[in-house]
Amino acid sequence: MPQQPRIFLMINKAYAAIARAADKKTQQVAGLSSTQLGVLLFLSRRDGQTATELAKSLSVRKSSLSGLIDRMEERGLVQRKKDLEDRRVVRIYLQAAALDLLQRTMPVVRHINRQMLAPFDEAEVAIIARFLRHVAENAETLIAQAAPPKE
Amino acid sequence: MPQQPRIFLMINKAYAAIARAADKKTQQVAGLSSTQLGVLLFLSRRDGQTATELAKSLSVRKSSLSGLIDRMEERGLVQRKKDLEDRRVVRIYLQAAALDLLQRTMPVVRHINRQMLAPFDEAEVAIIARFLRHVAENAETLIAQAAPPKE
DNA sequence: GAATATTAGTTCGTATACGAATTAAAGGTG
DNA sequence: CACCTTTAATTCGTATACGAACTAATATTC
Numbered sequence: 001m002p003q004q005p006r007i008f009l010m011i012n013k014a015y016a017a018i019a020r021a022a023d024k025k026t027q028q029v030a031g032l033s034s035t036q037l038g039v040l041l042f043l044s045r046r047d048g049q050t051a052t053e054l055a056k057s058l059s060v061r062k063s064s065l066s067g068l069i070d071r072m073e074e075r076g077l078v079q080r081k082k083d084l085e086d087r088r089v090v091r092i093y094l095q096a097a098a099l100d101l102l103q104r105t106m107p108v109v110r111h112i113n114r115q116m117l118a119p120f121d122e123a124e125v126a127i128i129a130r131f132l133r134h135v136a137e138n139a140e141t142l143i144a145q146a147a148p149p150k151e
Numbered sequence: 152m153p154q155q156p157r158i159f160l161m162i163n164k165a166y167a168a169i170a171r172a173a174d175k176k177t178q179q180v181a182g183l184s185s186t187q188l189g190v191l192l193f194l195s196r197r198d199g200q201t202a203t204e205l206a207k208s209l210s211v212r213k214s215s216l217s218g219l220i221d222r223m224e225e226r227g228l229v230q231r232k233k234d235l236e237d238r239r240v241v242r243i244y245l246q247a248a249a250l251d252l253l254q255r256t257m258p259v260v261r262h263i264n265r266q267m268l269a270p271f272d273e274a275e276v277a278i279i280a281r282f283l284r285h286v287a288e289n290a291e292t293l294i295a296q297a298a299p300p301k302e
Numbered sequence: 303g304a305a306t307a308t309t310a311g312t313t314c315g316t317a318t319a320c321g322a323a324t325t326a327a328a329g330g331t332g
Numbered sequence: 333c334a335c336c337t338t339t340a341a342t343t344c345g346t347a348t349a350c351g352a353a354c355t356a357a358t359a360t361t362c
Contacts, residue, residue: 005264006264011166012210019163021295025297035347038160050311061351067312068348113157113158113159128278131271135169140172212319213341216341217342239327239340
C-alpha cells in the first residue's frame with residue numbers, strides 16, 4: 001500500500017495511541033481499563049442493559065464481555081441480574097462503588113473528548129465524523145467483497 | 152461524555168469494525184492475522200528491520216512483537232538474524248513463504264485502502280488525515296494532562 | 303403441542319496486547 | 333579501565349479479544 005494514503009494504518013496508529021494513553025489514565029485515576037470504564041459510562045446512561053446491548057455499544061463480542069463483567073463483578077462495580085420476563089437475558093446494573101468512580105472520571109472523559117477535536121472547526125468535525133461513521137458502517141462490506149481488482 | 156461528539160467512541164467503533172473485518176479477510180486469504188500481515192507489508196518495503204523499528208511501525212510494544220515473530224518464524228514466514236555490528240540487535244527477514252502471501256494479499260490491501268476513502272474528495276481526505284495524525288501524535292499529551300477542568 | 307429454529311449468554315482454546323522485570327551488549331564518565 | 337547508564341530484545345503474568353461449541357430458554361412451524 002505504498003502510494004495512496006494508507007488509511008488503515010493511520011486509523012490503527014490513532015487508535016493505538018489513544019487507547020494506550022486512555023488505559024494508562026483510567027488505570028491511574030480509577031484502577032480500570034478503558035473498556036471497563038466504557039461499561040460504566042454506558043450503564044450510567046441507561047442502567048440494567050443486557051449483555052447483548054452492552055457488547056454492541058462497546059464494539060465487543062459477547063464472548064469478550066463475559067469475562068469483562070466477571071472481573072467487574074468481583075470488584076463490586078456491577079452486578080448481573082436475571083431478567084424476569086425473558087429468563088435467557090442477563091441485565092447488568094451499576095453498584096455503589098462504580099458511582100464513585102464515575103463521578104471522578106466523567107469530567108476527565110469530557111475534557112479529553114473536547115481537546116481531541118479542539119484544533120478543528122465545526123465543518124471539519126462534521127467531515128471527520130462522517131468518515132468515522134462511514135468506516136464503522138461499511139468496513140465489513142468493503143473488506144469482505146474486496147478481491148484483487150484487475151486479474 | 153453525553154453532549155459533544157464522543158470522538159473516542161467513534162474512533163473505537165471505526166477501528167473495531169475495520170480490524171475485525173480485516174482479520175477475517177486475512178485469515179481467509181492467507182491464514183494470517185492482520186497484524187501478521189502488517190509485519191510482512193512493512194518488511195516488504197524494507198527487509199531486515201530491527202524489532203524496535205517494526206514494533207514502532209506497527210504501533211505495538213516490543214514485548215508484544217516477540218511472540219508475534221515467534222509464531223511467524225515457526226510458520227516459516229520470517230526469520231530472525233543477529234545483527235553483526237551491534238550484537239544486541241535482532242533483524243527480521245522475509246522468507247520465501249511470505250513472498251507468496253504478499254503477492255496474493257497486496258492487491259487486496261490496496262483496493263481496500265482505496266475504497267475506504269472513495270466517498271471523500273481530496274480536500275476532505277486531507278482533513279481526515281490531519282485529524283488522524285493529530286490524534287496519533289497528541290493523544291498521550293492530551294490525555295496525560297487531562298484533569299477535571301473546573302474544580 | 304411436539305419438533306425445529308432462533309436467541310442470549312457462557313465456556314474454551316488461542317492469539318494479542320500490555321507493563322514490569324530481566325538479560326545482554328554498548329556507551330559514556332570519571 | 334572500572335562503574336553507571338542506556339539500549340535491544342525477551343520473558344512473565346495478566347487482561348483482552350476472537351470464533352466455535354455449548355446450554356438454556358423462547359419462538360416458530362407444521
